[in-house]
Amino acid sequence: MNPLLSGLRSALRQRTDTVLLRTLSSTAASSSNSSPRRLARRSQPVKSENADLEIDGETVGAEEQSQRPASWRPMLPPTPDEWRVHHAKMKKDFPQGWAPPRKLSRDAMDALRDLHTTDPTAFTTEVLADRFQVSPEAVRRILRSRWAPSDQRRQLLLAREKKMRDEALMRRQAKEQDDVAEIEKEMEDYIATYGPLQTDEAPRRRRREDDRLTMT
Numbered sequence: 001m002n003p004l005l006s007g008l009r010s011a012l013r014q015r016t017d018t019v020l021l022r023t024l025s026s027t028a029a030s031s032s033n034s035s036p037r038r039l040a041r042r043s044q045p046v047k048s049e050n051a052d053l054e055i056d057g058e059t060v061g062a063e064e065q066s067q068r069p070a071s072w073r074p075m076l077p078p079t080p081d082e083w084r085v086h087h088a089k090m091k092k093d094f095p096q097g098w099a100p101p102r103k104l105s106r107d108a109m110d111a112l113r114d115l116h117t118t119d120p121t122a123f124t125t126e127v128l129a130d131r132f133q134v135s136p137e138a139v140r141r142i143l144r145s146r147w148a149p150s151d152q153r154r155q156l157l158l159a160r161e162k163k164m165r166d167e168a169l170m171r172r173q174a175k176e177q178d179d180v181a182e183i184e185k186e187m188e189d190y191i192a193t194y195g196p197l198q199t200d201e202a203p204r205r206r207r208r209e210d211d212r213l214t215m216t
Contacts, residue, residue, distance in 0.1 A: 106149075106157050108132060109142050116143055
């Protein structure tokens with residue numbers, strides 16, 4: 001037998017044994033916190049990482065079967081064609097990004113009309129669209145609209161908008177209070193488990209006094 005071929009075969013066998021031992025050890029370490037389904041999926045035999053090597057007409061390499069490593073993940077399927085077409089269409093129609101229409105309040109519409117009526121040259125459609133964060137078409141529709149609610153209808157609309165804002169504010173405040181209560185509960189549990197927090201204010205005060213500039 002060729003000595004070179006024999007040496008390569010023995011080296012590849014040693015490397016294959018090392019890879020198998022590492023794979024088995026990692027699988028055994030991760031099997032304690034794995035579900036039965038994952039364990040069954042990982043226990044399926046696959047080919048070793050080392051590819052077969054053919055030298056002088058003889059196949060040299062790892063032909064044994066080993067378990068899949070713990071970090072193995074199946075390959076994701078390719079992006080469907082309809083998704084790719086939709087992405088290209090959106091990028092073509094909206095080069096600056098998708099910006100859904102923004103609904104203005106009644107007061108904002110009145111302010112927009114007043115600004116345009118005061119100085120149409122300065123407050124053009126583009127300027128108003130940029131300032132109110134709406135599309136130019138929405139600004140043109142607001143300016144073309146001649147409908148004006150009655151005083152009673154306006155009061156009802158303003159009261160409805162104020163009620164919606166107040167409800168949103170109350171929900172936000174309630175959420176903040178819940179977050180504060182949760183943090184306080186976690187602090188109480190921590191103090192009950194580990195004791196009060198140890199704070200050393202004296203050294204900090206001494207450092208602050210030393211840092212003061214003195215005029216001599």
